[in-house]
Amino acid sequence: MGIRTGQQYKEGLRSPREVYINGERVTDVTQYPAFRRPIEAIAKLYDMKHDPRHQATLTFPSPTTGDLCDICFMPPKNAEELGKKTAAYKLFAKSTYGVMGRSPEFMNAHIMGIAESSKFFGKWGQQFEDNMNRYFEYVRENDLFLTHALGTPQIDRSKASHEQRDLFLHLGVKEETEEGIIVRGAKQLATMGPITDELLVFPNGRAFKEGDERYCMAFAIPVSTPGLKMLCRQPFVPNDDRNVYDHPFSSRFEENDAMVVFDDVLVPWERVFFYNNIEAANTMRFNADVSIHATHQATVRKLVKFGMAAAIASKLTDSVKTNVFPQVAERVGIIIAMLKSHESALFAAEQCGEYNDNGNWRPNKDFLEAQNILYSKNNEVIVDLIKQMGAAGLMLTPSGSDFFGPESENFQYYFSGANSDGFHRVQIAKMAWDFFGDAATQRLLHYERFYIGDPMFYAAGYSNRANIREWLDLTDELLAQGREQFSAKVQ
Ligand SMILES: Cc1cc2nc3c(=O)[nH]c(=O)nc-3n(C[C@H](O)[C@H](O)[C@H](O)COP(=O)(O)OP(=O)(O)OC[C@H]3O[C@@H](n4cnc5c(N)ncnc54)[C@H](O)[C@@H]3O)c2cc1C
Structure with a gap:
């Protein structure tokens, strides 16, 4: 498929999802006043890739299909190619005046770097390396917008994950089934979560201790996965009626943040990159090209x-x-x-x-x-x-x-x-x-x-x-x- 249009991005957001904000459940995020303008800002970035003035800067041919893909997914072969990516990142960032930290480029570059390090996951089983490579290709070819949630809810920082007052306050593996792992608990936090397509979960590099095995995992699932809930913070700009003269940035570019709750969510095996693995959890973040x-x-x-x-x-x-x-x-x-x-x-x-x-x-x-x-x-x-x-x-x-x-x-x-x-x-x-x-x-x-x-x-x-x-x-x-x-x- 390759690059999507802004309209295709918006249509993707209509997949069923559980988003809670300001005391209500939002069924269609594209119509929610606090999200409408940030969604427009992101849709514009998708449309830029189709604009003949920018297409050569913002895209590259897919290594598998030859279709045009977002250049943020391109592993650079040398400094010159990295410089091309810089030009693209800059063009995208100028479109939001540098005030959107989590427009799609960030996670596109991130997942590319993680896939460059896919051998890291292979240390614990070839299937995990393959899962990462396949997932990266899926995201690239479908031009998906990712968020990620790495940390644990604050609750009680003086205690390890397994010492919290409930076994599943922090996100943990509850059971393994033939289809995959069932996870329960919460991750703090996912910026832009409600208006993205996919959620990537991996640990933030804080030291997990013996006993924390069930909390040590990396996986990716669609935001519309049953049981996945985005509990949003109160928006600073709740409506879409601010004018650009008075509020040139805040009227359009606010990025929401959400606590992500997993209510017995099934993560299929092909989407698991590691689990029950303290060593991987404590070393992934700073490994090779990951970040x-x-x-x-x-x-x-x-x-x-x-x-x-x-x-x-x-x-x-x-x-x-x-x-x-x-x-x-x-x-x-x-x-x-x-x-x-x-x-x-x-x-x-x-x-x-x-x-x-x-x-x-x-x-x-x-x-x-x-x-x-x-x-x-x-x-x-x-x-x-x-x-x-x-x-x-x-x-x-x-x-x-x-x-x-x-x-x-x-x-x-x-x-x-x-x-x-x-x-x-x-x-x-x-x-x-x-x-x-x-x-x-x-x-x-x-x-x-x-x-x-x-x-x-x-x-x-x-x-x-x-x-x-x-x-x-x-x-x-x-x-x-x-x-x-x-x-x-x-x-
Ligand atoms: C606006 C915003 C957006 C974010 N977006 C994302 C996102 O999209 N995805 C994501 O995964 N994360 C996101 N983060 C989370 C970010 O990664 C965390 O804020 C960061 O890792 C710090 O963790 P924390 O906020 O839980 O703070 P805490 O870990 O609770 O720290 C609070 C204070 O306690 C101290 N402290 C805590 N533990 C220890 C310890 N063991 N030893 C010594 N001192 C300690 C810290 O130094 C700090 O001063 C976002 C954060 C913010 C503020």
Whole structure:
């Protein structure tokens, strides 16, 4: 089949599914006000793949049928092909101004990376490796939109999964049948879950202990599987009536998050990648290519968001000419420097990659993980800098309709900027506030801090994973020099 249209994506969402939100069960997610615009934003991404202006950038021929497939599924053969994927990720991300972390590209890149590591699953049985390869091909050929749920519900973090007050609070295998495994319990959480086609479950890399075997599994099932329930958080933008002048981002791009409950769900054997396997659960996340292509896509998406931040800071300060003050210009300069250093790290990661065991190109893990760690910290700095430079202008923002209401002249006059009327100046301030201050975009900042897993564990793990051999050797050389003068005395 190959690439789908936006309409086909929307039709797929009409498959029966259990979605609960704001006190009701939603039967048709495409008609639910809080989902309608995000669904339109995603549908546009599917349509872009059919647009003759973008098709060459966004697609590649399927290795099995020759039909056009989404390029995010393409294992890159070298740095040049990885660069082509960067161009595609960027084009997709620009369509949502970098504020949708979980548009389909993220999981498309992720499942491609996981399939590149399919031999990992084969260590516990050839059928698991085959299952992963077949599943990846199925997703690629049908152009499906995936979500994933890795963690366990918070409930009581001081206890292991098997020590919780109920055996099946955390998702666990209840029984094995001829058809597959029956799973019960919950996973926290699945961003975009209600409006995706498929759910991928695997562990988040936190250490499982002896006794936790039943909780250690990886599988994939359709979101419409009987017994699967999405329990959504309250939406920040519950209706689809916000206008784009007042809320350019939050009016369209809010991503919902859901607790996923499995009420004795059958996972067919061909969809199981491992189960009852502590070793696989504790090592999968950081194995080979499992996460790195998703990280690469996210780094490109963040580049677009950084670019937007730099441009917003520049326009905001120019609109009221605070940019003539050196300390304000300095803040804009710092944000631009963050953008450029992010861009150069991304380029270096693409060029300084390596070939994996399949002969395909893997971006430089150390460089991308470093950017991942620094990005959410830089995000917080950026928000603070924009708040400092925007001051009251970020708050004193009438609605767009005030410029056409009874006091329109005064609104235009007193809200004007150095070189623009009120309508144009206020639009820039609104864009800045909606970029990071609205509840929906503050959620994105929270997402960006946590989406890779607990940032503390991630950075702690990085201190062991990252290669600093060259610098350890240099310090060893220095230490050896110091010891030399005592060589006669030291054994
Ligand atoms: C907006 C948003 C969207 C997300 N989307 C997804 C998604 O689509 N799919 C998905 O799988 N996940 C998703 N996540 C979940 C994300 O992976 C987790 O938030 C992250 O792994 C942290 O886990 P937690 O939230 O359960 O926090 P917890 O593990 O409960 O941690 C809370 C605090 O306790 C500390 N802590 C917890 N355990 C320990 C310990 N053993 N030792 C020391 N300190 C500890 C942590 O450092 C942290 O400060 C999303 C998160 C957010 C915020």
